[in-house]
Amino acid sequence: MFIKDFINAITAPYFLITAAAILLLVSLKYPDKFYTSKSGAIVFACMFGFLGISVLDPNFRLIVTKADNVPIVGMLFLVPFFTWFALREAVRNDKRIAEGKPLVEQEETADKVLTWPDLVYTELICMVVLTVVLIGWSMALQAPLEEPANPSSSPNPSKAPWYFLGLQEMLVYFDPWLAGVVFPGLIIVGLMAIPYIDTNPKGNGYFTLRERRWEITTFLFGFLILWILLVILGTFLRGPNWNFFGPYEFWDIHKLEALVNVNLSEYIWVKGLGMGLPKNPIIREIFGFLVVLGYFLLIPPLLAKTWLKRFYQTLGPIRFHVMTFLLLAMTALPIKMVLRWLFNLKYIIGIPEYFFNI
Amino acid sequence: MANFKDWLKETFKALSPARVGEYIQESQVYRSIFRVGVPDSDRKRMLVMLGNVFLHLHPVKVRKSGIRMRYTWCMGGITFFLFLSLTFTGLLLMFYYRPTLEYAYVDIRDLREQVPLGIMREIHRWGAHAMVIAVWLHMYRVFMTGSYKPPREFNWNVGVILLVLTLLLSFTGYLLPWDQLAIWAITVGSNMARATPFAGHEGPGSALLKLGDIAFVNNQSDMRFALLGGRFVGEAALLRFYVLHCVGLPLVAGFLMAIHFWRIRRDGGISGPL
Numbered sequence: 001m002f003i004k005d006f007i008n009a010i011t012a013p014y015f016l017i018t019a020a021a022i023l024l025l026v027s028l029k030y031p032d033k034f035y036t037s038k039s040g041a042i043v044f045a046c047m048f049g050f051l052g053i054s055v056l057d058p059n060f061r062l063i064v065t066k067a068d069n070v071p072i073v074g075m076l077f078l079v080p081f082f083t084w085f086a087l088r089e090a091v092r093n094d095k096r097i098a099e100g101k102p103l104v105e106q107e108e109t110a111d112k113v114l115t116w117p118d119l120v121y122t123e124l125i126c127m128v129v130l131t132v133v134l135i136g137w138s139m140a141l142q143a144p145l146e147e148p149a150n151p152s153s154s155p156n157p158s159k160a161p162w163y164f165l166g167l168q169e170m171l172v173y174f175d176p177w178l179a180g181v182v183f184p185g186l187i188i189v190g191l192m193a194i195p196y197i198d199t200n201p202k203g204n205g206y207f208t209l210r211e212r213r214w215e216i217t218t219f220l221f222g223f224l225i226l227w228i229l230l231v232i233l234g235t236f237l238r239g240p241n242w243n244f245f246g247p248y249e250f251w252d253i254h255k256l257e258a259l260v261n262v263n264l265s266e267y268i269w270v271k272g273l274g275m276g277l278p279k280n281p282i283i284r285e286i287f288g289f290l291v292v293l294g295y296f297l298l299i300p301p302l303l304a305k306t307w308l309k310r311f312y313q314t315l316g317p318i319r320f321h322v323m324t325f326l327l328l329a330m331t332a333l334p335i336k337m338v339l340r341w342l343f344n345l346k347y348i349i350g351i352p353e354y355f356f357n358i
Numbered sequence: 359m360a361n362f363k364d365w366l367k368e369t370f371k372a373l374s375p376a377r378v379g380e381y382i383q384e385s386q387v388y389r390s391i392f393r394v395g396v397p398d399s400d401r402k403r404m405l406v407m408l409g410n411v412f413l414h415l416h417p418v419k420v421r422k423s424g425i426r427m428r429y430t431w432c433m434g435g436i437t438f439f440l441f442l443s444l445t446f447t448g449l450l451l452m453f454y455y456r457p458t459l460e461y462a463y464v465d466i467r468d469l470r471e472q473v474p475l476g477i478m479r480e481i482h483r484w485g486a487h488a489m490v491i492a493v494w495l496h497m498y499r500v501f502m503t504g505s506y507k508p509p510r511e512f513n514w515n516v517g518v519i520l521l522v523l524t525l526l527l528s529f530t531g532y533l534l535p536w537d538q539l540a541i542w543a544i545t546v547g548s549n550m551a552r553a554t555p556f557a558g559h560e561g562p563g564s565a566l567l568k569l570g571d572i573a574f575v576n577n578q579s580d581m582r583f584a585l586l587g588g589r590f591v592g593e594a595a596l597l598r599f600y601v602l603h604c605v606g607l608p609l610v611a612g613f614l615m616a617i618h619f620w621r622i623r624r625d626g627g628i629s630g631p632l
């Protein structure tokens with residue numbers, strides 16, 4: 001019981017996301033400690049053990065065995081596995097580079113083999129295995145079909161399809177125009193911009209960490225924490241009214257979460273200056289505008305002079321500013337998360353009259 | 359008697375699997391289809407790759423490091439294979455499914471209850487989930503090996519569009535069973551369109567677009583309306599999603615996959631260290 005309560009407590013979003021982010025950054029700092037065969041074996045044994053023991057719990061079982069959630073359980077294992085795998089390869093290659101030996105891939109690059117049979121057979125085996133897996137899976141697990149559609153009774157929680165749950169999770173922190181439209185758009189644009197922003201010629205065509213530390217850290221933060229983890233959080237840990245529920249918690253529709261979120265304008269005008277809120281929304285939100293504009297306009301030149309100086313020099317102004325804009329947009333999410341967790345901050349700019357809330 | 363024995367022996371020999379195989383392979387019909395025959399020499403193995411429209415997606419020779427599972431995780435291939443399986447099972451589902459409010463749900467239910475060996479829907483649904491995961495992992499691998507770097511920038515971009523299309527395919531398909539899960543998931547998803555800046559009636563800026571008292575962007579003319587063909591998820595949305603799911607998006611995705619594969623070869627095959 002105690003252990004279950006403990007796990008319920010530490011899977012709370014603020015803890016889970018923070019811990020995962022720290023773990024990721026630390027593991028990238030000391031990759032040769034974290035991404036070894038031994039540590040991989042330990043982690044996966046723990047994960048399987050956790051899953052095996054946890055399914056004994058009825059609440060856990062209910063959510064994990066829900067038909068549409070089964071693939072996400074698979075993803076819960078696949079993504080960490082491939083992360084570990086890619087970084088272990090990277091560590092190996094980095095070691096070889098340091099010793100002046102050829103890369104793992106390089107040993108075979110000069111080797112040209114015939115496509116038939118070497119590749120065609122691998123593909124054939126892959127296809128056969130996959131077909132068997134798909135058919136077995138389909139026989140074991142029925143596709144869900146609920147009550148016929150009824151536009152007048154919405155289920156609680158109403159969830160988007162699972163791959164969009166990361167976006168739905170963003171709705172906790174941002175309004176739909178950002179979480180549902182602008183950020184998805186920026187994710188696509190940002191992904192497309194990667195090859196044009198990243199001008200580092202190294203690390204093309206082989207696994208490496210040391211030669212691309214900055215790029216890989218940024219990408220992994222976005223992909224693992226802000227994408228995959230949020231999908232998993234939205235799938236397994238969000239219940240009725242989009243409230244947080246620990247993995248062993250019963251999904252109680254009446255669970256109440258005190259929501260006393262406060263706008264920045266109130267913090268400053270009412271609590272800080274002891275005045276009332278000004279009528280004119282522009283004046284009311286003036287500090288929010290300053291914060292947001294400052295964030296996007298002042299930080300890049302500052303970074304260009306200090307921390308990211310070498311990037312500014314190698315990338316040139318256009319690439320650099322596109323990159324910092326995208327980065328700042330990405331980090332806006334964790335920043336807003338932290339502000340929410342620490343200060344119950346609702347909106348930095350809040351003009352509901354024009355649906356303009358940030 | 360001896361003659362008969364010999365005759366029997368001859369016949370048996372002639373009918374042995376190896377001989378029959380040879381007959382078939384020498385027949386005009388077989389030669390007209392498979393020009394090369396059994397690829398039992400290196401020369402034939404190369405010719406086979408050139409002569410077959412499916413195999414000629416591949417080059418004749420490949421770098422050994424590039425085809426290692428360790429390197430590609432086979433994820434692009436798996437994605438493609440899942441796409442093909444989904445096309446096939448989807449076609450079978452189209453025999454039974456009618457996209458109307460009256461029939462949609464019943465047809466899906468009957469797939470399970472009336473159709474023999476009714477696991478086509480299962481294969482289609484689980485395959486679709488798997489494809490989404492496979493595309494993500496494929497992108498992950500391409501990033502981790504730095505394979506988006508020159509000369510493959512463009513193909514990475516084609517890939518990003520394919521990723522979006524995969525998600526849209528899955529999203530449009532989600533509505534078709536027309537059960538509670540379906541319409542509410544699509545309602546939640548498409549509600550976002552309502553908040554599109556300028557183009558959604560609850561989006562920032564849309565209130566500015568008006569002439570006198572007439573708002574140009576209202577709940578009958580905004581982004582969400584265009585997506586659903588109505589103010590809520592109803593019959594028009596079902597038809598729209600059906601057409602996109604079964605015709606529009608697969609065509610575009612197939613077209614882009616052709617470009618994707620073509621570019622892999624043009625860009626010098628699977629990436630590798632120089």
Ligand code: HEM
Nearest residue numbers: 430434435437438497505513514517518520521627628629
């Ligand atoms: C429907 C989706 C997709 C299909 C069917 C597909 C298929 C493939 C296949 C079969 C390969 C050969 C190598 C391999 O298997 O890894 C490949 C390579 C590649 N894919 Fe995709 N892909 C898809 C989506 C994507 C996405 C989302 C991206 C990136 C955002 C991407 C970027 C690339 C790049 C850059 C290569 C070249 C890799 C190299 O040379 O090492 N593809 N793709």
